[in-house]
Amino acid sequence: MLLTLPVLLGAAVPSPQQAPPLEIHASHAWFRYLLSSVPAGGYMTLINSGDTTTRLVKASSPACGALMLHQSVNHGGAATMEMVKSVTIPAHGSVGFAEGGYHLMCMEPRMKPGDKVGVTLGFDDGATLMLLVPVYGPAGPPGTSSGGP
Numbered sequence: 001m002l003l004t005l006p007v008l009l010g011a012a013v014p015s016p017q018q019a020p021p022l023e024i025h026a027s028h029a030w031f032r033y034l035l036s037s038v039p040a041g042g043y044m045t046l047i048n049s050g051d052t053t054t055r056l057v058k059a060s061s062p063a064c065g066a067l068m069l070h071q072s073v074n075h076g077g078a079a080t081m082e083m084v085k086s087v088t089i090p091a092h093g094s095v096g097f098a099e100g101g102y103h104l105m106c107m108e109p110r111m112k113p114g115d116k117v118g119v120t121l122g123f124d125d126g127a128t129l130m131l132l133v134p135v136y137g138p139a140g141p142p143g144t145s146s147g148g149p
């Protein structure tokens with residue numbers, strides 16, 4: 001559950017001249033590609049090694065018509081997915097993007113298994129993280145089909 005708190009502008013730190021050092025990194029990122037007519041799900045773990053909680057607020061890729069932040073949700077037994085405005089990554093914490101939870105949704109994917117596609121993640125402090133994300137077919141990465149750690 002997220003609560004929206006009033007933003008105290010007076011307490012904001014001065015705008016840095018460039019994006020602050022990135023303390024976010026991604027591990028085990030991959031796309032599941034099915035067909036060009038079906039959105040491709042993007043999965044990863046985002047790790048925040050910094051002292052500041054941050055939020056992922058956008059994603060883009062030249063290999064996608066649009067790259068959205070999604071969350072799978074269960075409304076009274078019906079599984080659907082919704083767009084989310086942001087995903088919070090706690091200080092010294094991590095967030096998993098996996099089936100059944102948060103994921104990236106690549107609309108109109110232009111990729112194929114074996115490709116590596118560029119993805120840019122944008123955070124609420126203005127920082128960006130560029131990834132090269134491998135593409136797998138329906139079975140996913142080798143050795144992870146059992147659910148993995």
Ligand SMILES: [Cu+2]
Pocket residue numbers: 070071081103104105
């Ligand atoms: Cu989705």
